[in-house]
Amino acid sequence: MAPKVNAHFARWGMQVHEKAQGDTKVKALVLFCAAPPASYLNPDTFDGADLTDVQLPSGNVIPVVDRAKYLGSMVSRDGADMIDVDARIAAATKAFGALSKLVFRSNSVSPAAKREAYVAVVMAFLIYGSESWCLTATMWGRLRSFHYQCARVTCNISMWHVREHRISMVSVLNVLKLRSIETYVRRKQLQWAGHVARMPPSRLPRMFLTSWCGHPRPQRRPDFTYGESLMAALE
Numbered sequence: 001m002a003p004k005v006n007a008h009f010a011r012w013g014m015q016v017h018e019k020a021q022g023d024t025k026v027k028a029l030v031l032f033c034a035a036p037p038a039s040y041l042n043p044d045t046f047d048g049a050d051l052t053d054v055q056l057p058s059g060n061v062i063p064v065v066d067r068a069k070y071l072g073s074m075v076s077r078d079g080a081d082m083i084d085v086d087a088r089i090a091a092a093t094k095a096f097g098a099l100s101k102l103v104f105r106s107n108s109v110s111p112a113a114k115r116e117a118y119v120a121v122v123m124a125f126l127i128y129g130s131e132s133w134c135l136t137a138t139m140w141g142r143l144r145s146f147h148y149q150c151a152r153v154t155c156n157i158s159m160w161h162v163r164e165h166r167i168s169m170v171s172v173l174n175v176l177k178l179r180s181i182e183t184y185v186r187r188k189q190l191q192w193a194g195h196v197a198r199m200p201p202s203r204l205p206r207m208f209l210t211s212w213c214g215h216p217r218p219q220r221r222p223d224f225t226y227g228e229s230l231m232a233a234l235e
Contacts, residue, residue, distance in 0.1 A: 002054050002062055018060035019053075030054060031068045034077050038219050073129040080223070081133045089146050092126035096150055104154045114154050115176045122150060123184060130185045131192035134229045140182070147181040148172065186233040193230055 006016045017027035032051055037043040053061040066077040074084040096104065096118075103109055103117050126146065133139070151172045152162070161167060173180065199206040 003057055018056055019063055020060045028062050029068045030062055030064045031075060032064055032077060082139060085139045085142060088126050088128060092122050095125045096122045111176055115178060127185055127188055131188045134224050134226050136224050143181045151176055151178060189233045
């Protein structure tokens with residue numbers, strides 16, 4: 001179907017970004033999203049699924065990938081959010097490092113100004129797209145560790161100070177009057193859930209919020225779901 005789609009776009013003056021030989025960047029990708037491993041007889045090969053690049057009549061290809069960026073968020077083959085969490089932490093790390101010398105490590109900037117800069121810039125990078133995350137304990141740990149580390153650097157507190165004076169994470173956050181990372185993420189999740197809940201029942205996001213699949217459930221417990229994440233935020 002790819003040649004037909006490309007030809008249809010061309011009728012309207014548009015061009016699909018096909019990957020030519022030697023290109024390193026391409027916008028048109030095919031992301032293969034796998035079913036749960038229990039659905040396959042051979043999960044390693046996805047029962048022999050053809051994951052080679054899509055060949056086009058022009059000689060170009062559309063790569064088949066296991067991860068792709070969509071609307072600023074990373075989407076992976078298994079549908080989990082770990083890859084997006086790591087990407088958000090990496091982006092927030094760059095933002096914090098760019099402002100570190102001028103703002104966060106500066107003695108001439110007040111703690112209140114540092115807090116506002118951190119929440120407005122670094123936190124915006126960190127929790128972008130978090131309203132749709134299904135966060136496991138491991139993901140929470142990575143987010144919490146980054147949040148705590150930024151607070152320590154801003155307060156000029158090293159790990160030696162933490163061990164020597166038994167400084168807790170809560171006390172460091174209180175100095176800057178910052179909330180826990182759970183507060184910022186849960187707030188975004190509940191804002192989005194409320195927005196969807198107020199939609200008319202005919203809207204697709206509202207329908208998907210209470211949708212279900214009539215297919216038999218695979219063996220073993222399902223992975224952590226968005227519904228469970230939303231219930232945890234409500235609690």
